[in-house]
Amino acid sequence: MASQLIGEDPELAHRHALAAARRAGRIAIVRETLAITAYETGDFALALRELRTYRRISGKNDQLPLIVDSERGIGRPDRALEEGRSVPRSELPNEVQVALAIAMSGARLDLGQTDAALAELEIPQLDRRRAFSYSPTLFDAYATVLEDLGRSAESEEWRNLAERAREALGQNDEDVMVVEDEGGDAIGDGDGGDATSDGVVEELPGEGDAAEGDAAEGDAAEGDAADGEPTDHAGDGASEADTATDDDSARGEASGERGDGE
Secondary structure, three states: OHHHHOOOOHHHHHHHHHHHHHHOOOOHHHHHHHHHHHHHOOOHHHHHHHHHHHHHHHOOOOOHHHHHHHHHHOOOHHHHHHHHOOOOHHHOOHHHHHHHHHHHHHHHHHOOOHHHHHHHHOOOOOOOOEEOOOHHHHHHHHHHHHHHOOOHHHHHHHHHHHHHHHHHHHHOOOOOEEEEOOOOOOOOOOOOOOOOOOOEEEEOOOHHHHHHHHHHHHHHHHHHHHHOOOOOOOHHHHHHHHHHHHHHHHHHHHHHHHHHHO
């Protein structure tokens, strides 16, 4: 119930989560839900306590970004940065790495470290040519810090990329899109800061993937034949019959030759 209400009525969702925690406090997802509703209602101290309990029960670090943000919420950006560095990034899923980078960048901004805030966001997932579900949020965060640094033109370019990626992801069911620009440069190439404004969003897969799909269909057809299942190609039976006739003729000729030899 809490998860269904959180977007519409966070306070009501929080009350449901509190009731659930009283009844089933040892269940990880219950403590996680309570933490999220507490965060949404601005009770960062409770959110932090519940997030740590959830991590202890589940053994997971997938809510590390929310822990970092909760530390920020109670006015401890230094502690937030320590928490964010407590787990190797490589051990986290991509979407969690992105959320953590954004939270860490926010902590840097809290400390007035704008250049460091930008550096926190320059991660492999900040790829202007490809858009995943997390890309619009990451692009927007990058644009915001660029704006804080007075780099307005670059900020606008990244906001445009975020909007194009958001529109493309909203129009398609694919998890991966490609965002290209005329120069073909991605963040991480060169100084990691410049961007062009000529980006377009195109859908993956491309022609190469289509070719792989055709090959996969061919493999599937071979598998059907091996299993003895019929296929939809009417000519297959005739071809097999012709082959069998040719084989019988060849065996007959061979037998005749052996008879003549004897």
